[in-house]
Amino acid sequence: MSQNNRPDPKMNKSTHLPRKRFYRARAHSNPLSDSHFPVPITPSHVDYSLHYPHFFPSNDVISTHQATSSGVHSKKIQFADIGCGFGGLLVNLATLFPETLMIGMELRDKVTEYVRERILALRKANLGQYQNISVVRTNSMKYIPNFFEKGQLSKMFFLFPDPHFKEKNHRRRVISPHLLDEYAYTLEVGGIIYTITDVEELGEWMKACLEGHPLFEAITEEELKADPIVSLLISATEEGQKVARNGGQTFQAVYRRIAVSEEE
């Protein structure tokens, strides 16, 4: 609005956080289209020093894959927020699990840009904090195996995904029986997958997919109550806050990755 002499009008004057109005994007993005962003060839090609400079001081000589294999930097990303949107959950989890590396994956370039700026601003304003979160623009329905090794992740989040109502477009849903195979591959045994939506039909779909999958089992009510993350699914995410504001309902499904039963 008011043009001042600040170098970056996209930043809020008082909080120095990026202002969302400059990063508006359409709510939906086609996951089927061929994309034009770079994709790491293998998980060892993910440049950790770029995402987490605090944990991985860039020693240009030691490229990350050599470093990880030699055990110098054995720390790996453990939480992945698939379709992280504006990054509300990541920001909340960052201080709750300060030693855990987390990444948000988002398909829309402008939204990714916003989250990147937001994290940088938070790191600047809170020294030593928010060093464990980062964001990447990618199509996680296609490239999850390029980012994470087998059993690397302990938590995956799928919060308020695109519902894709039309039956024709169900294959674009981020939770589907076949994609769950890949998520099960990436999650360690005991790892947890969190899903939530405000669309009842999608909630039922996600639950049915997880329920029908041999490598996932539902988490009990008591465990859910004891898990501090569960309440964040609504309170920390921008979409969740919107639903709460409008007094809407939410439908969650939280499942654990289990080992294969041998008797089959």
Added chain:
Amino acid sequence: MAETAIEEGETNKEMEVAPALIAVHPLEKSVAVAAGAELRVFDLEGDSPVSLLDDSGGPLHADSIRAIRFGAKGRLFASAGDDKLVKIWTTDSWRCLHTVCSEKRVSAVAISNDGLFVCFADKFGVVWVVSLDGEEGNQPLVNKKAAPILAHYCSIITSLEFSPDGRFIISADRDFKIRVTIFPKKPFKGAHEIQSFCLGHTEFVSCLAFPCTPDYSQGFLLSGGGDSTVRLWDMTSGSLLHTCEVGVQAELVESNGDEVCHPAVTAICTFPVGSLIAVAIQSLHGVMLLNCDLSSRILSVAKVVSMGDIFIATSLGVSSAGRLWMITGASNILGPNFTSLARVKVLAGFQMSSNPESSENEPVMLEDTDIPGGEKVLEKLQGSLLSAKEEKALAAATEAVKMAMRNLLIKKQYSEDRRELRKKSRNDRKLKQ
């Protein structure tokens, strides 16, 4: 500019050329060739061309065949392609046992080593399974129901294989990926457990093969791709053991201006015995032989067998008799009225004893009259003995195959400007104006 894009799309449609394919019975009892929609089989044991029997009526295949193969024991044969049909044949009588209808075009097919299951992959990345048990070929079941077992998210699956020990089903796609999945005892419930992803190719993966390992436990995998490489993997862990830059080694990588053109590896064949691997590469007139040393885990170029200037193999087949069958050709390259072109050649003399001390045979190209079965085999498999003029047309055919493959499997690169321009012409924006 948008208009030119549409035009390009249309010409691409016409350019949908399928390469000629060849498959050899594991004991060299018969040879099969697919050229366009036509399936041709010659019975080498009975020394006669085969007439295929199909009770379903109508043509065998109505569109280009994309995959053919014999089962591990040679009892079964499968063919599938753009007409969305998978046909499973018994090789005793060459009768069609099953015709399976797919929802999408079929890009790859595999038969389990025990002959109980046939799996096929479609162009949307889904792998399906059909069961063959309980039938001895007496009652052909038309429209057997297929069940989806796994999927590569909306990617064309280019190759599908069962591992030699039957534990895994391996699928490769155009998104540079090879997925190794445990093949379950009850596949109809889906194959959910991924053993590994073999990542390292920097273009589409085009073919898979297994080196023969009498002294090593199973677990090695070979792959070829659009990045002009052949790679050796440990498929249990997914780790890349060695990369052989075959395109560079054969001096086939061309750069015109800033665009570097990597000719794709189109087929890899391993022999039942010995360490040699045959590799077909686009724009290589002949075939490349690699040495696969599994103790040191290194692939090295052994030899390039040159075959004049008209033979770029589009498919390879191998038999226990130590012969490499090669084919070049394409389906209707010059429109629907033009018949498909194919040329078959045979390279013989591959070492077939596991004794490394035995005299090292040099593979030799067989004259047409010297190939097993003689010229009448060629007459059947090629459709005719080619005239000199037709031989010349083969060069155009392989070029068309190359273009079609690139169009199908390589991501189109648009400049930044052009992407912005297309974004501006989006329909929802137009309405606002």
